[in-house]
Amino acid sequence: MDDDGIETDAKAADEGPGPGAPVPASAAWREGDHPGRRIFLNIGDLALDADPMGTLPQTTLAYETWGTLNKAKDNAVYVAHALTGDSHVFGPAEPGHHTGGWWNAMVGPGRPLDPERHFIVCANVIGGCQGSTGPASPHPEDGRPWGSRFPYLTLRDMVRAEIALMDHLEIDRWRLMTGPSMGGMRALEWTVMAPGRVGAIAPVGSTAASSADQIAWSTPQIAAIQADPHFNGGDYYDAPAGRGPHRGLGIARMIAHTTYRTMQELDTRFGRAYQGESDPLGKGGLFAVQSYLEHHGRKLARRFDANTYIRLVQAVQSHDVGRDRGGVETALARYTDPAVIIAVDSDRLYPLRDSQRIDAALTGSTGLKVVHSIVGHDGFLVESGQLNAFMSEFERAL
Known part of the structure; x- marks a missing residue:
């Protein structure tokens, strides 16, 4: 499992969810599909940050919950997903949910976030492709997918949008807000946008502001999708299966996945080994690491949407909790409630120094916790033993 998912030899790039089935033009959840465990909230017109005069009309947020909100309403935990996650943070693959919970190691009975003790909430972000309003959703004017619009x-x-969900659920204050990567970024934003409504935060493998290096890594991912001849400027939803921009999306995921792992892990795991008996030295075969990346490229294309990938990557590029707030340190200094900052020591996407900066800026921080791993950014999913120990210690102290 990895931060955000994929599978690509020439034949396999056109494979879909079943053996030999073509990849759909978009794997977004669409109206009429099985709802799974999703609950849909219409939050109306949503004002947009980058355009003070703009709104996203008739916005819907898809969310899931586990456990029961107690009478005091003080056991609510919000889990914010990473780039290609969704609301299905816990549970099996089932009708409406093509994959199992993306954080089953953290959420569930006997886990640090336990539905027997907590009321756990997770929503698919707006712009997403798993039930919340996004590029694949029908435009209110003509019912066709938003696409390039x-x-x-x-x-x-x-x-x-998440604050609107909190109000709908009649929750005044989250006991805890946590999430990895992009989820951790939103946890930090919550501390500034909703003062007093977050009792504790636990960002994992995250940053307070996207750096030039992080923006640089994500830029060719967007370019790869836009260069796909089937992207059609973002209006590809009517294309038949096998004729969508899944190759560009797969390449974007291969680039991203390289940043989720480390040089040491890739060298140790694959070295210069060939994939099977194939010879990559001018004979059409692949190195094992190439096959691995292509596998992850295909996986994402079978469960995600290319336009959503672009919009969410752009949102992450925009991230700076200090923008128009006097800088990162000034913005985060306003939050004085408990916080634990968790980093992976080998993370080359969001390196340790990013978490150190957050930790130093938060007066309520209980200290930086470091997961030791050769895996890199994906350590937040792979190293569940260390991560769960840190989260359990922090949560039980609240």
Whole structure:
């Protein structure tokens, strides 16, 4: 499992959810599909951060819950998903949910976030492709997918929608808000946008502001999708299966996945080994690491949407909790409630120094916790033993 998912030799790039089935033009959840465990909230017109005069009309947020909100309403936990996650943070693959919970190691009976003790909430972000309003959703004017018309979003827009969900659930204050990567970024935004409504935060493998290096890595991912001849400027939803921009999306995921792992892990795991008996030295075969990346490229194309990938990557690029707030340190200094900052020591996407900066800026921080791993950014999913120990210690102290 990895931060955000994929599978690509020439034949396999056109394979879909079943053996030999072509990849759909978009794997977004669409109206009429099985709802799974999703609950749908109409939050109306949503004001957009990057355009003070703009709104996203008739916005819907898809969310799931586990456990029961107690009478005091003080056991609510919000889990914010990473780039290609969704609301299905816990549970099996089932009708309406093509994959199992993306954080089953953290959420569930006997886990640090336990539905027997907590009321756990997770929503698919706006701009997403698993039930919330996004590029694949019907435009209110003509019922056709938004496609190229879908607006630019920031993480602050996503948080504004999550605040509307909190109000709908009649929750005054989260006991804890946590999430990895992009989820951790939104947890930080919550502390500024909804002061007093977050009792504790636990960002994992995250940052307070996207750096030039992080923006640089994500830029060719967007370019790869836009260069796909089947992207059609973002209006590809009517294309038949096998004729969508899944190759560009797969390449984007291969680039991203390289940043989720480390040089040491890739060298140790694959070295210069060939894939099977194939010879990559001019004979058409692949190195094992190439096959691995292509596998992850195909996986994402079978469960995600290319336009959504672009919009969410752009939102992450926009992330700076200090923007128009006097800088990162000034913005985060306003939050004085408990916090634990968790980093992976080998993370080359969001390196340790990013978490150190967050930790130093938060007066309520209980200290930086470091997961030791050769895996890199994906350590937040792979190293569940260390991560769960940190989260359990922090949560039980609240």
